[in-house]
Amino acid sequence: MNDMITMDQIVREGDPVLRKKAEDIELPASKEEIETLKEMLQFIKNSQDDEIAKKYNLRPGVGLAAPQIGLSKRMLAVHFTDFNDREYSMGLINPRIVSHSVEKTYLQSGEGCLSVDRDVPGIVPRYARITIKGTNLEGEEVKLRLKGYAAIVLQHEIDHLDGIMFYDHINKDNPFQPPENSTPAE
Numbered sequence: 001m002n003d004m005i006t007m008d009q010i011v012r013e014g015d016p017v018l019r020k021k022a023e024d025i026e027l028p029a030s031k032e033e034i035e036t037l038k039e040m041l042q043f044i045k046n047s048q049d050d051e052i053a054k055k056y057n058l059r060p061g062v063g064l065a066a067p068q069i070g071l072s073k074r075m076l077a078v079h080f081t082d083f084n085d086r087e088y089s090m091g092l093i094n095p096r097i098v099s100h101s102v103e104k105t106y107l108q109s110g111e112g113c114l115s116v117d118r119d120v121p122g123i124v125p126r127y128a129r130i131t132i133k134g135t136n137l138e139g140e141e142v143k144l145r146l147k148g149y150a151a152i153v154l155q156h157e158i159d160h161l162d163g164i165m166f167y168d169h170i171n172k173d174n175p176f177q178p179p180e181n182s183t184p185a186e
């Protein structure tokens, strides 16, 4: 079905689907899975379009993981430009982090989530550099070497596939304590 995704379809914290480990998708992905992933990517683009976002009351986001629309499947979509003006706009099926730096990074402004209707302040430690493998919307195997903002966003999304929320990473005793061996991404 080719309906657009709106906030009504976004699952909020408390729903157990957000805490499940999502299942790998059997390749080649079905037409329906590809269609859904394209709708997820379109939702993210719509959420960044002032007119559309206003018309449909969409909260802006740079990524979306399938569990956030109630689908416990390992697929995600991202659409953003990083701090070096590099554009990322893609759907990924069965994404996995195949290697990462020891060094960490973080956004000094913290993170937010469409599935979390509240501000949760604090530094979210992320790996500074990651290598991801997965399958794109064209069915090709891709290998992405990411750092900085792109690395952070992809880790936030892949966490959703493992039932992890961004605030799980915030230091309970001192939320604004920069992690060991880290450099801010901004």
Ligand SMILES: O=CN(O)CCNC(=O)c1cccc(Cl)c1Cl
Residues within 6 Å of the ligand: 060, 061, 062, 063, 064, 065, 068, 107, 110, 111, 112, 113, 114, 115, 152, 153, 156, 157, 160
């Ligand atoms: O899972 C995806 N979302 O919940 C979409 C809404 N959040 C964001 O766009 C967002 C905001 C700040 C930092 C990061 Cl890393 C992300 Cl991802």
Ligand code: NI
Residues within 6 Å of the ligand: 112, 113, 114, 115, 156, 160
């Ligand atoms: Ni999120």
